[in-house]
Amino acid sequence: RKEVEQDPGPFNVPEGATVAFNCTYSNSASQSFFWYRQDCRKEPKLLMSVYSSGNEDGRFTAQLNRASQYISLLIRDSKLSDSATYLCVVRPESWGKLQFGAGTQVVVTP
């Protein structure tokens, strides 16, 4: 079983719509969780950290469910510029190595 698993997509989303997707992780003791965004042929960039109580950053909302070991990302009012691959990233222990999912591709269409 992979340490971090994601639905690869693609999720085809009309502009203005809402899209949500999950990521599951295998290590129940994992400490930190992040969503990164990666554009084609570019490096990953931190989108947001995911906190236990859930958090929101503009149109982006992240949730953590420790009991079921998954995190989610919801994008509201999708923009064309939101088209990218979203990487779920987990840090099993404080200051430890990051574990990456393979990414979920989102394609926002006009």
Next chain:
Amino acid sequence: GAVVSQHPSRVICKSGTSVKIECRSLDFQATTMFWYRQFPKKSLMLMATSNEGSKATYEQGVEKDKFLINHASLTLSTLTVTSAHPEDSSFYICSARDPGWETQYFGPGTRLLVL
């Protein structure tokens, strides 16, 4: 925000040659840097953890004699792919951890093509 630079951005070389990739943290001192490799449509795979002033820690299956890592200063780590072969062609990305924030910032990556 924090910036990590990487050079070169892309390189094409002949099989058997060695290629050096530099990674610099521009806004902070990074005691720890990471080197990743990413194949198309795959997740980032950690190759090694580079610690300033000490030997790098390599992940299982990564040949330390083939992928030489040097972290001579708090702002510079280098990865040298020795005797490169076509199967080494990949996207190599470095990352530096900002010690004050536990956040990792990624360099723009180096696309290596070995002919």
